[in-house]
Amino acid sequence: MNLLVYPSSKEVSALARHSEIVKDFDEITFLVPKGIAQEGEDFALLDGGQTTGKKISTDFKAKIDTADAILFPESIRSFSENYIKEIFLSSMQKHKQVFTEYLPHGIEKKSVFLLGDNDESPNFMTDDGRDNVYGIPIPVIFVLGAGPNTQKFLVQIAICDFFERRGYSVSLIGSSRLSKFFGFPSLPNWMYQNGISERDKIIALNRFFYNQYIISNPDVMIIGIPGGFMPMNPMKYEEMGIWSYLIANAVTPDATVFCSYSIDFEPNAIEWQKNICRYKLNSPFKHIAISNTSINLSLESRRYEYGTIPLSSIKSIPLPICEETEFFYSGDDESMRNMGKSLINFLEDNV
Numbered sequence: 001m002n003l004l005v006y007p008s009s010k011e012v013s014a015l016a017r018h019s020e021i022v023k024d025f026d027e028i029t030f031l032v033p034k035g036i037a038q039e040g041e042d043f044a045l046l047d048g049g050q051t052t053g054k055k056i057s058t059d060f061k062a063k064i065d066t067a068d069a070i071l072f073p074e075s076i077r078s079f080s081e082n083y084i085k086e087i088f089l090s091s092m093q094k095h096k097q098v099f100t101e102y103l104p105h106g107i108e109k110k111s112v113f114l115l116g117d118n119d120e121s122p123n124f125m126t127d128d129g130r131d132n133v134y135g136i137p138i139p140v141i142f143v144l145g146a147g148p149n150t151q152k153f154l155v156q157i158a159i160c161d162f163f164e165r166r167g168y169s170v171s172l173i174g175s176s177r178l179s180k181f182f183g184f185p186s187l188p189n190w191m192y193q194n195g196i197s198e199r200d201k202i203i204a205l206n207r208f209f210y211n212q213y214i215i216s217n218p219d220v221m222i223i224g225i226p227g228g229f230m231p232m233n234p235m236k237y238e239e240m241g242i243w244s245y246l247i248a249n250a251v252t253p254d255a256t257v258f259c260s261y262s263i264d265f266e267p268n269a270i271e272w273q274k275n276i277c278r279y280k281l282n283s284p285f286k287h288i289a290i291s292n293t294s295i296n297l298s299l300e301s302r303r304y305e306y307g308t309i310p311l312s313s314i315k316s317i318p319l320p321i322c323e324e325t326e327f328f329y330s331g332d333d334e335s336m337r338n339m340g341k342s343l344i345n346f347l348e349d350n351v
Helices: 010-017 060-064 081-093 152-165 177-182 198-216 242-250 267-279 311-315 333-350
Strands: 002-005 027-031 069-072 097-100 140-145 170-173 220-224 255-260 287-290 293-297 304-308 326-329
Touching: 010 027, 010 152, 010 177, 027 060, 060 081, 069 081, 081 097, 140 152, 140 242, 152 170, 152 177, 152 220, 152 255, 152 333, 170 177, 170 198, 198 220, 198 242, 255 267, 255 333, 287 333, 311 326, 326 333
Parallel strands: 002 027, 002 069, 069 097, 140 220, 140 255, 170 220, 255 287, 287 326
Antiparallel strands: 293 304
16 A cells, blocks of 8 residues: 655654554655655655655656555645645545545545544543542653654654564554554544643543553553643743643653754753753653754744754764763664663663
8 A cells, every 4th residue: 555645744754764664554655845855855855864765756646646545744834725725636536545634624524534533532530430540550651842843753653663673562642643654543632622621631631541551551651742841932822831731740651752952952951951841740851852853933923933954963063961861863763773772771770
């Protein structure tokens, strides 16, 4: 089965870098609009990481005829809605199965597979009618980040892939709806909805994670946390760190991976981040995954703007010496394997 991904970007890095563990599809074609890349360039051009051997295509019309399904992922790039709608309609007219993270205006929900869409209701009570929280009796790993676009999902899949290759049974609850393509659930939709109190969301999330443990009976659980760990923008509070707060109160991790932007690291700043995660989220970390994402606050739009930095440039940035802190690179496959080894050693020594 051939899956066509359009428009491809850094957000689908996990599909490119871990395509061998994608379920149901043995071939994935990554397409971008013309002008973003040249035909045949490596996917690494999009995410800044190590070369993948996965080639980019710009010829949508030629590739769609050989595809069995098409995925429309969310992207930090903006595209004309009319243009995207035309691509949707073209795919459906050719009777392709359509997976999407969003619905353009005028596209009926029943005609596509909307990723992350489910009718599951939150459960606020335990079997005995109490509203206490259950403990998860296996090692739990959090993957959280300084903010959005820190390649958290790529790191989650890299950890999952490494643990499974070592013979461990893994339950992953992903921060991205793309989890479906790896055979795992993503965080429930009701977590993002209004009308449910924070207290009830915490209890319901605890039930959700515990039920995943009961269903999967895994050796380890990985939980991806969307967004950031605290408010970042002093001009506009668009990222409040709410999801990290809710999830950290629903379950206590045994290890935490902190995904960072590509910046000049200061020991004092790292210690400050570690203290916030330790005391606010009960999620102390020693593993930092450096993403290929740069961040800049635009004074004009009052929003953060994100860019992609090549791995070679990131590795040229000196790393500070910080006590009980290890640094790894999200876009470097060998570095991610080293992080997996370090996590196993850490859990063996502390759980």
